[in-house]
Amino acid sequence: MTADEIRAYLEPRRHEFADPRSLVMPALKYAQTTRGHLSREDLDAVAEATGFTPSFVESVASFYDRLYTQPVGNRVVSVCITLSCMLRGSDEVWDHLCEKEGIDHHHGGTSADGRITIQEAQCLGYCDKAPCIQVDADETLGPFTPDSAAALVDELRAAPDPEEYWR
Known part of the structure; x- marks a missing residue:
């Protein structure tokens, strides 16, 4: 997943969120659809697309149980x-x-x-x-x-x- 693909996904949704930090979660959910988990590249692409640091994006991804940074079973x-x-x-x-x-x-x-x-x-x-x-x-x-x-x-x-x- 690229930063451009994530930006394209987020653009029509930006008006739904008053705080730009709120865009990180839908961006992560969208990025996860490709592999079923978030790779390092996915996390970096979300950071680039949302303008937040990779460490901030990774902290969000690691907090939620349904965001996976490693492959998971069916x-x-x-x-x-x-x-x-x-x-x-x-x-x-x-x-x-x-x-x-x-x-x-x-x-x-x-x-x-x-x-x-x-x-x-x-x-x-x-x-x-x-x-x-x-x-x-x-x-x-x-x-x-x-x-x-x-x-x-x-x-x-x-x-x-x-x-x-x-x-």
């Missing part, structure tokens, strides 16, 4: 790791899913076949159903045990890939 499973979920067993859920998918449990990642990404999430607002999981940033479910979470991932693996919202 399905993204986010395990809440904050206090309510941790006290109710999210660490066991996390470890079990990572082990099942052959993913480093220290950092999360994507399964070898590229189908499933397991990532940590900060509070998903489902504390009453802890530990919870969010699927593709669209649906939050809970509570889970390690086995029920593994069954969910098996269902996701068997299902057809969803229509990609951010790709």
Whole structure:
């Protein structure tokens, strides 16, 4: 994705945003549609197109769970790791899913076949159903045990890939 392509995308939308910083998020979402994640070149193109520094653009991209700076699987499973979920067993859920998918449990990642990404999430607002999981940033479910979470991932693996919202 080039800075010119991003500028062309943003131009008809500029009037929607009073603060120019607000253009960075739609620019990042648009840039991500090419590969499903944001490359270094994409981040630099967004910076050039919006007039912000690459470090500012990267800070925005790294803050939001649905903006990916590394390739992700066809399905993204986010395990809440904050206090309510941790006290109710999210660490066991996390470890079990990572082990099942052959993913480093220290950092999360994507399964070898590229189908499933397991990532940590900060509070998903489902504390009453802890530990919870969010699927593709669209649906939050809970509570889970390690086995029920593994069954969910098996269902996701068997299902057809969803229509990609951010790709």
